[in-house]
Amino acid sequence: MKRYLALFILTLLFWLLITLSLSVANILTGMVAAAITTGLFGRYFVTRVGMFLEPRRYAWLLVYIFIFLWECIKANFDVAYRVLHPAMPIKPGIVKVQLGVQSDLAKTMLANSITMTPGTIAVDVIGDVMYVHWIYVSSEDPEVYSQKVSGRFEKYIKKIFE
Secondary structure: OHHHHHHHHHHHHHHHHHHOOOOHHHHHHHHHHHHHHHHHHHHHOOOOHHHHHOHHHHHHHHHHHHHHHHHHHHHHHHHHHHHHOOOOOOEOEEEEEEOOOOOHHHHHHHHHHHHHOOOEEEEEEEOOEEEEEEOEOOOOOHHHHHHHHHHHHHHHHHHHHO
């Protein structure tokens, strides 16, 4: 029951955030939309809803947003360099990254973060292993490339979602 209530509240707050209106009609419309969303997707929502009430997770989320933006900026310049360089220095490949996160939500956030960073795409997650296509595989050592691909995000995602 808690998960349904949490999803309803989060969905309603998201509705109010994107509409930026506190009129009665808008709040009622948001409640209807939140109820429909909760009815359809409530069983897929996280089971540990209490973690959404811990303020430290929001503090780590803010830190993570800045880390993610910085890594995206660096990756954009790296990919632009590789595309604009006359020799096009790429060495693409799929690497097997051992994951340190356990929950499905944390794995999903990590995969999305890797995919949204230019030059990498999360291809598949099987158990505790993620396969990532990388534009320039700079090392054959799993420890080194795991740290380069997921290590920059994983420690923050673990603090937020586990």
